[in-house]
Structures are given as structure tokens and as C-alpha cells.
Amino acid sequence: MHGIPYKDLEFKEGDLVGLDIGMEYKGLFTDHAITVPIGKITDENKKLLKVTKECLQLGINIAQVGSHLGDIGYAIQKHAQENGFGVVRSLTGHGVGYAVHEDPKIPNYGKPDKGEELKQGAVLAIEPMINLGTYDVKTGDDNWGVVTADKKQSAHFEHTIVVTKDGPKILTI
DSSP states (O other): OBSOOOTTOOOOTTOEEEEEEEEEETTEEEEEEEEEEOSSOOHHHHHHHHHHHHHHHHHHHHOOTTOBHHHHHHHHHHHHHHTTOEEOSSSOEEEOSSSSSEEEEEOSSOOTTOSOBOOTTOEEEEOOEEESSOSOEEEOTTSSOEEETTOOOEEEOBEEEEEETTEEEEOOO
């Protein structure tokens, strides 16, 4: 689900492949992820990709001055679970700027009006990771990567945004 590719990795028809890229430019970082299908995929996987993209957009839309981190997580969790999917809890979005991972952590689950209040100028990486099955994940055989505990497919989309007085602005493509 989430890790460093290895030399003998082979993709096959129906796989979902996540690409997660942190980039530095002039001392500042962004973080961005997409999940792409390999060839024909099942209707269930098509729905997973669609819902995960929608979760990302819902999380971004909530990132307003005065909103709380819990509001973002709640919007993501509610939409994913209403569609029958698990929301990864052990991996989170995060602040980003002078490092690719900064505080605060931004869980993809939560309660409205809870957590840190968003301020103008906050730069955040919102990144729902949604699973076909359980939300549980485990460390892979390489002791670094993360895989779904039930071996079912997962999707991950991410944008770096900045919170402005006029609403969230997406900084990544």
C-alpha cells in the first residue's frame, strides 16, 4: 500500500498503484499523491478510486480559516464509511513547508470542532488513504512499507494546500 518500490516488483492487470511524491523547491516542500489503475480494474476498485478522490476534495473544502483538524478528518471518514470503505488511522496527513512532514498531523477520521483550529497561511498535506476492507494496516516484509492487514486494495490521493482568507488553495497538481 505505501512504501518504497523494489527491484523485483511487477504490476499486473487490475492493480492499483500509488505514487506519493514529496518535492523540494528553493527550500520549501510539497507533498502529492495519486493512485492509478493498471489496465482494466473491477467496478469495486473504480468506486474506491472515485470515493477516495471525493474524500480528498471534501477534506480540502473544509480547510477554511477557523475550521478544526477534526472537521477535515470527519468529512473524509464520513464519506468513506458511507460508501463502505475503511479509513486508515495509523497514517495521516500533515503540515508541510520547510520539511516534507511537519506538525500538525491531520488524521483522516475525527470529530467536528475538535483538534487544532486552522489559521490563515497554514500549509497542509491532506491525504486520505482509503481501503476496500478494514482500516487496519501492518508493516510490510521490508520492515518499512505499509500494507492493508486484510490484503485488499487501497487508494491514496494527496494535495498540498494553503489556508487563505478566501478559502483553501491547492499548491500541487
